Amino acid sequence: MKLTVQTNKSDQDKIVEGILKNDPQTIKFIYREHFGKISSMVNNFRYISLEPQDVFQEGLTRAVINIRNGTFKGDSSFSTYLYGICRNLCLKEYNRSKLLTTNEIGDIKEEIEDDYFDSIQLMLKLKDKLDDSCKKIINLRFGIGNDNSNITRFETIAAKLNISADNARQRFGRCFAKLKKLVVDNPMFNQLMD
């Protein structure tokens, strides 16, 4: 599949560098340079109800995360990559309306593998079903907000919550069990986790 959006090498290096540095100017630059073309592409899909702004923000979020975790190898230009992600989002939405042919679906799978982001969005939905105290203790245990570590020891959690370490462990255990049950009860999630 040929995509017509181009970015020169110098721009691309700056974009990747800016994203890795969390530079807001880079995001603004990407918006200025690419939103128009992607907006036109989204508007050309007749049977989807997605807004160009939403598709662009979602696509850019995925591109940024993929650059950070090294999934984006730079084989294609950043423009093409971002355009492809956004187009893929539209095609998936289009597919949901049962209007896409099997061949087109195959084409999407080759272009960008995005089951990972489907899993993330499902996890966010399940997370929303947990109460705030559970979200808090799981966030603490999984090191959300920590700079270097993805784990927080129960003794540290206990000190933050002004409870005992055993109490912290028990609370986490109960909340994690709730999360597991939500996952097990969700057929879509099980499919993605296999």
Add this chain to the structure above:
Amino acid sequence: MNDKDIKLIEDYIDGGLQGEELLSFEKRLKTDKSLSKEYKQRIKYAELWIDAADYSKTKAGITEIFHKNEVSFFQANRYLIFSIAASLIILVGVYFLLVQDNNGNINGVGNQFADVQDSIREKEKTIVFQYDEPVKLAVMDSVGSKIQLLFPINGEAFSESEPITFKWKSDLNLNDTLFICKESDRKILLRLRINLADTNYTIKYPQFTQGKYLWYISDIAYYEKFSVINR
């Protein structure tokens, strides 16, 4: 999966197992499918939870930048936007002023700003009231002097339905405008297109309400008065 094994998994993740306990746990991970599955799930869910948090944070950051970008567009162009808005307000204000003036008629019956066809005036010597366009307010002839107002003068009184013939004297043969205003606020009620050589103009159905009025021709230096009374 029992609570003891769950505690073991958490201790292992924390690096809290040592010596024989650690070796035993790692051996079980290789042989105990249930424990192995539980451990892998624990790791997988944690990764996904962390990635989901990172995703949310990243998207929120991008959305915020877009929002600021949109706000900064308005900030950067605020003078232009204010200028356009101010121009529109002025235009709307001028439009309403003109329309109000145009509708400021007597008895509330349409606009009496007459722009009478020459043929009608010559034949009937009578004004025919008709609605006009505001833009014509700007089209007024200016004659200056050498015009003498003859009638009505000095507050001559007319009844409400009585025709009024305005008379003047002039040596000029030019088109001009006869103005009629209310004395109290000097608001122009009528603009009548006349020819100075005609020397008079009759309004058959004046529709003036009771009150005092002024009349004059174009921008001559004086006016005359008449009044409308109920007889």
